[in-house]
Amino acid sequence: MAHWSETSIFYHIYPLGCLGAPKRNDFSTKAIPRLAQIEQWIPHLKKLHVNALYLGPVFESTAHGYDTADYYQVDRRLGNNSDLTRLVDILHQNGIRVVLDGVFNHTGRDFFAFKDIQKFGVHSSYVDWFVDINFQHKSPFEDTFSYAGWNGNFDLIKLNLQNPEVRNYLLEVIDFWIHEFKIDGLRLDAVDCVGIPFLQKVHAHVKRAPLDFWLMGEIIHDNYAQYVDATALDSVTNYECYKGLYSSHVDHNYFEIAYSLNRQFGESGIYRHFMPYSFVDNHDVNRLTSNLSNPQHVYPVYCLLFTMPGIPSIYYGSEWGIRGQRTSSDDSPLRPQITLEQLHKPDQGADLANHIAQLSQIRLNSPALQRGNYHQLMVNHEQFAFMRTYQAEKIVVIVNSSQTSQAIQLPLQEDASSKGIDLLSTTTLEIRERNLIIPDLKPNSGMIIKLMS
16 A cells, blocks of 8 residues: 555645744744644645645754754744644545655754753763764863864754664653644654764654554755664655756756756665655745746746656745845845735736646645656757656656756657546647657747556
8 A cells, every 4th residue: 555655745834934933032922823824825825736745843952943943842933732733634535635844863952961061061860862972172162171063053953863762862852742732744854964863763764553554754965774774764865866957947958957856766766765855945945036047947846846756745835936045155046035915916927826736636636646666758958858668558758847848759669558648737638650750849848748558
């Protein structure tokens, strides 16, 4: 039986940004139920055929959510625990599963164990909870001790996951989230730093109940399969294809994304046995429209996202083509406050949102696009085609990033189909002598062609 993630269309919201929370937590203001605003997004999510929501950090933190202060309390800038329980319940009632961010590689400076070391120094019971605590040196924040900060960021203190007390504490946190909020999965932050042994413990722990709980890990540069093969994760972020999806359009070079897809999912593909988490932008990278040199390329990009192997995800607001570019010191342009009233305007990219909704529906109705084999049919600089097959269903995907229409005869090798139907336009296409005849592939577009006997 297929896991629910295989038939999922994800939507990703970074709540602290999207819902307009203050940039820093004063730890004294009464909880403000901003999470309730997400309820207003549910009709929009359903229009996009979204059935899974990934919520970025929601627990008490100092600033951006990845500097956790309290794993047991919802961030007061977003509401309280009851607000999150209610939101998850309402999403479930609407057929939308919920995945939360699990930030277990590091904490913020306001985390109780770190504050205990600040207060009691070498006599603290939590000295061994963090990596490289050293009372011979001061920290960049003038603490009486130094410590390991994640990736050179000393507001993020690296947890010592070799310590059984720390591991047990975090497993208890996960138990609390599952039982208190009834979540369906976790996206684990910075798992290349967390390490496989700890992930294996988490995986074994959460699979006890519910059995279909899902673990996805953030990995940028690594062999993704090693985490799945070690029974440490169910899925990983596909950063390799994220890059190829936009840069193959910018550089007029479909050979880049074709190489990645074939390497990952072709006949000898190294990731054929699991489904990575696919995306074209998120809270850490530029919005797609800020990476593309031709805004019209959003259409073939999203066509590829929803038809390639993997689990597609939409980052909030990008379905309207909003822009956002990070700076060397500021991620906030990637994480803006957005209301549906702002975006539901005639000039705010409704065509793209409707296109994505159509792509979502096609994917949800196609076992071949959800879990089918991948076979490359044709690639050149500005046109690219592949086939997805599952049991009797055969789908041909072809995209065109050029500025002119193309007439293409696509060889289908030994296929015995008699015609094809483009699921996007309902156009019927001829097959002659095992060649799929595409007389008019529009500029900056794609076709999703179901082959018929």
